Amino acid sequence: MSSHKPSLSRRTMLGGFAAAGAVPLLTPAAAAAVSTAAPLRTDARTKIVLLGTSGGPGWGTTEPPRQGIASALVVGDRYYLVDAGEGVGFRLMDAKLGNWQTRAALSGLRAVFLTHLHSDHINDLSNILSLGAYNGLGQADIPVQIWGPGNRGVLPPKTGSHPMPPIVAPENPTPGTEEIVGLLVRAFATDFNDRAIDGGMPVPQHMFAGHDVPLPERLVDDPNGDPHPRMKPVVFYEDDRVRVSATLVQHAPVFPSFAFRFDTEDGSVVFSGDTGPSENLIRMARGADVLVHEVIATEWAAQRYPEPRSPEDEAAFQHLIKSHTPVEEVGAVAEAAGVPTLVLNHFVPGSWPVEKWQAAQTGYSGKVVIGSDLDEIGL
Numbered sequence: 001m002s003s004h005k006p007s008l009s010r011r012t013m014l015g016g017f018a019a020a021g022a023v024p025l026l027t028p029a030a031a032a033a034v035s036t037a038a039p040l041r042t043d044a045r046t047k048i049v050l051l052g053t054s055g056g057p058g059w060g061t062t063e064p065p066r067q068g069i070a071s072a073l074v075v076g077d078r079y080y081l082v083d084a085g086e087g088v089g090f091r092l093m094d095a096k097l098g099n100w101q102t103r104a105a106l107s108g109l110r111a112v113f114l115t116h117l118h119s120d121h122i123n124d125l126s127n128i129l130s131l132g133a134y135n136g137l138g139q140a141d142i143p144v145q146i147w148g149p150g151n152r153g154v155l156p157p158k159t160g161s162h163p164m165p166p167i168v169a170p171e172n173p174t175p176g177t178e179e180i181v182g183l184l185v186r187a188f189a190t191d192f193n194d195r196a197i198d199g200g201m202p203v204p205q206h207m208f209a210g211h212d213v214p215l216p217e218r219l220v221d222d223p224n225g226d227p228h229p230r231m232k233p234v235v236f237y238e239d240d241r242v243r244v245s246a247t248l249v250q251h252a253p254v255f256p257s258f259a260f261r262f263d264t265e266d267g268s269v270v271f272s273g274d275t276g277p278s279e280n281l282i283r284m285a286r287g288a289d290v291l292v293h294e295v296i297a298t299e300w301a302a303q304r305y306p307e308p309r310s311p312e313d314e315a316a317f318q319h320l321i322k323s324h325t326p327v328e329e330v331g332a333v334a335e336a337a338g339v340p341t342l343v344l345n346h347f348v349p350g351s352w353p354v355e356k357w358q359a360a361q362t363g364y365s366g367k368v369v370i371g372s373d374l375d376e377i378g379l
């Protein structure tokens with residue numbers, strides 16, 4: 001905690017004025033969607049780095065090159081991760097974060113924020129935790145804080161006509177973030193013990209700690225009810241460089257699923273996580289400088305489930321385009337939030353032709369950045 005108030009900085013205030021209309025947004029003619037072959041670069045002290053931009057559990061794509069979903073917010077010599085999809089370790093080195101020259105990229109990492117517990121957002125958390133000691137983890141004064149959703153509490157209802165499958169880990173089938181970190185430590189106990197006893201390496205509790213993002217009880221008492229109950233953003237993390245808030249977004253049946261907002265001295269950014277168009281997200285993004293938002297290609301989803309569709313296929317199609325945001329609708333989300341810059345990530349599918357994502361400009365008067373891995377966007 002610190003005494004200064006990041007949200008009252010000049011840059012954040014400018015963002016607020018832009019949202020209120022005092023600073024005009026870019027005109028549509030001036031706001032052609034940006035996509036470049038070379039990654040975007042900035043010298044800004046505070047910047048977003050897109051580490052991986054591919055959406056979904058298939059491994060990353062080669063054309064264009066996209067690793068699993070992960071982003072960093074860099075503030076000076078420190079950084080924060082949002083999600084830890086496949087390939088995040090390579091990308092931290094590629095992005096030259098932390099003391100990457102000495103193979104200690106994780107030395108600059110202060111906290112990890114998991115938007116939701118789908119495996120494509122968290123699978124390389126195990127990489128960071130298990131290999132971390134050899135890549136700079138544990139070099140900071142305090143353990144890296146890992147924040148994410150708590151235990152769902154109940155399984156989701158079964159959809160479709162297939163029989164009910166056997167339940168995995170029936171004694172605790174929906175572990176939350178704090179539990180997952182503990183379970184990963186147990187999974188790698190042989191290695192942690194060997195390296196600590198044999199090599200004097202730091203033990204897990206000196207390197208990291210898992211936490212569940214706290215939510216008001218009324219919002220989590222029925223995970224199979226409204227997946228997107230309206231709420232005010234909850235501030236749950238603060239240090240001397242960032243203040244982080246969360247809101248629930250629409251990614252049913254995955255619950256809780258979060259968007260996160262980071263307020264810094266240099267500006268504010270919101271990461272959508274996986275979501276359909278979300279009123280909670282729009283509310284939280286008002287006054288932010290940048291909105292980093294997921295997208296799905298509606299055309300691709302329609303090709304996957306061609307018409308005429310059986311009721312089951314129709315349900316699957318609707319599920320896909322309602323728990324993600326169709327590219328034609330993401331601009332309206334950014335417009336409603338009044339953010340001057342919309343950065344697209346979590347492309348479903350990652351291999352979709354880049355120029356087709358320009359449809360994100362529909363209904364939006366600000367600037368669209370069609371994100372690529374290793375793009376940097378300054379605040």
Ligand SMILES: [Zn+2]
Pocket residue numbers: 116118251254274
């Ligand atoms: Zn997801």
